[in-house]
Amino acid sequence: MTHQTVSHPARPGLPDDPRANVPAPTPSCPVEITLAALHGRWTTLVIREFLKGDHTFSELREALPDLSDKVLSDRLAHLTNAGILTRHREPGWPPRVHYTLTPHGRSLGPVLQALWDWGSTAPTRHPEDG
Amino acid sequence: MTHQTVSHPARPGLPDDPRANVPAPTPSCPVEITLAALHGRWTTLVIREFLKGDHTFSELREALPDLSDKVLSDRLAHLTNAGILTRHREPGWPPRVHYTLTPHGRSLGPVLQALWDWGSTAPTRHPEDG
DNA sequence: CTGAATCCCTGCCGATACTG
């Protein structure tokens, strides 16, 4: 599709939705939901691997050698829980677990694209402040 | 603008840019740059206030009563440092500091919109896992 | 009024060792 049919408010980023009028960060805010899904180191890189195709645990380990087993396991559980991945354990030996991107997970593509686009147009960087 | 003129790769979220082939999370990745800009609790809500218009320190305190002075100060410094806000100290008394969104900061609108849109289409939520 | 300094508590991430 080339264009979304959801109602576009006059000012981008300011949807006229009741959930937008929040006095504090709340998990029910859609923006927070997305940031929570992407939360954590390595998470976006893991999603990026899945945008190329599905993987098993070992394949991911090869693709991201600096990522420890524990954190990889955490990320996969987190993303599965968020409805971004589905887990499929293949019977037999050796045990192999296959992870696949759900349609909802694949729809993260444009989101990552938006993040990439903005980050590519950075003006002047100020290294301090962290 | 209604439409971006940057080259769109065949698969969204998978730009054919050398910076995309990273073996580990690195600050030079545009996605990481954007996530770093939005990083921290309250950050997106502060940006949201500025999408409505510029504010002083006190006005922000009124708009976000549950946000402590220290964290507000941290966020403003962070966003100023990231080129999203500009700081203007008005002479005279009482001291007032005016913060304004830069063009680069205003261009975060579509990014927040993308985050909102994806978070609005969440399928089934699994409360566990945090 | 604006914002920096300090203290404490919590949660993330990495490394290692262990289990089905």
Next chain:
DNA sequence: CAGTATCGGCAGGGATTCAG
């Protein structure tokens, strides 16, 4: 092979207090 259990370091964020 694919995880879980545990521990330690470190950075984030809230409350309070102090300064320009």
